[in-house]
Amino acid sequence: MATPSDSPQAATGLPEAGEHLALALTQAGMQRMIARTLAAFLFSDRESVTAGELGRQLGASAGSISGAITMLRTVGLIEQVPAPSSRRDHYRMRPDAWATLMTSKNAMIGLMREIADAGLSTVPSDGPAAARLRRMRDFYAYMLAELPALIERWYATQPPDDQAQRP
Known part of the structure; x- marks a missing residue:
């Protein structure tokens, strides 16, 4: 027992x-x-x-x-x-913990995009590294553009009294 x-x-x-x-x-x-x-x-x-x-x-x-x-x-x-x-x-x-966490990720996403851009200037433009770095840059550029709207849509689904808890 x-x-x-x-x-x-x-x-x-x-x-x-x-x-x-x-x-x-x-x-x-x-x-x-x-x-x-x-x-x-x-x-x-x-x-x-x-x-x-x-x-x-x-x-x-x-x-x-x-x-x-x-x-x-x-x-x-x-x-x-x-x-x-x-x-x-x-x-x-924090009442808005998860949205705050994702919002703070924008800086890291932007940094990853910048690193890919910088890397592209150091490799041959027609090689496999350039293809991988372009894919990385494009992915992070897309995430950086879409994440704020996604978070806004999530907030729109929350009760009105939770709207005051925004980051």
Whole structure:
């Protein structure tokens, strides 16, 4: 018979689906603690959490949680929020986290297009490298042109009170 301490949530602080998400994100290249911290935010029933609470939940050091919070804030998935009755910093998932993340990808998409353009000037124009670089440039140019409209269409599907949460 399984005891409460045998469950994945009791052992790791995340429900099984949260650990599954963290594993998938890790396999896709995200650092393990960042993936687990993101999963903790996504599966939390609380509006905001402190770094200490995340550390206890995930059984992680203050330094690893601090690094994960910094990275998640940098990419726009979480934000610091006021907590008047607390002396600790509180964090939450941004209501517009996914659109913010995709909007911030525009810079990387633009950079990839620029790199392909720069590369084209260094290879013979009729060779296989030029063909690959043109394909790369054209793909990223297309993504850069289409992504803002896609995000706008997504916002148009959201309830009016969510429109105020735009990046």
